[in-house]
Amino acid sequence: MAFVRGDLADAHLAALRHVAAPGSRFTGARRLQIAAVARDAYLTTGPSRPWERPYGDAPLDVAYRLARHAGTISQEWYEQIVTEGTHPLDWVEVVGIVVAAVPVYAFARAAGLPAPMTPDAIDGEAHGREAAELAPATLNWVPVAAPADRTASVVQALSALPDEWDNLWQLAGAQYMSDAQMADPLWSRGTLSRPQMELIAGRISRIRECFF
């Protein structure tokens, strides 16, 4: 079985614990339910078609489509889900949960390792924590922390919910590189060179049809 460096294993464990804890909008149990849908959607070999909503439960349907058919999600679908009654910050939290869970299972599958154990839900109500001030963005559909559009769209994407933002970037630092390391185009961990990292980053983004 492949050896996994400690910082990476810790980052994935922290992501799963983050999912199991109460969030801004959802309880830990509900967040684990959303994460399980994302995991199953990512790993299944017989997915539903992108436009189908297999759960009839908006957060679960969003998690499913984002985990399996992310490149098909449109602004119109986002607005449809919100118009049906899903709060925009519920959507942001679902995105935060999906992007906490999917890389953990994606890494395990890719490296040929067993999927990590899912922690038990941590009791407690949703805590309601969000950015001090929210603002509409022109670089994202979702609301972001004010002031909007002062940073790159992927950087401000989850900023409305600081806990989701923090988890995203702790994962990125272990899986890829930190902001400080990114500033040096010659930085590497001593295994893959930067061009090798960008090669596979570009290829998987192309396979997932992610324009960005």
Add this chain to the structure above:
Amino acid sequence: MLSWSSTTASTPADLAAITEGTGDGGLPNGRELIDFTNAVGGVDEAALAAARDALCASAGEAFMVDAAAVIANFEMMTRVADGTGARFPNESAGHRTALDQRLDIGHFTSAR
């Protein structure tokens, strides 16, 4: 990002490896990395196991683990972008057009 980092590191990258999933991108272990990434992006577990073994044989287990981590990271970041409608600012459109054409990505649903 690919073109920028490749140029800076003095190792030219062939974008066909990204767009077509063929070749080696002009990089050491590039063929094995592309095969591994293609396999992660697919649903054939036997093909994934074979690609993983080939990458380990070519570059070592720690290299494969870090490659898997980078792929996982972009399984994450693509979903951040697509789940929040991330787009580039209008002022970047001019210099992006040529790269978008080279990558053949303008027709994606996610193009915003």
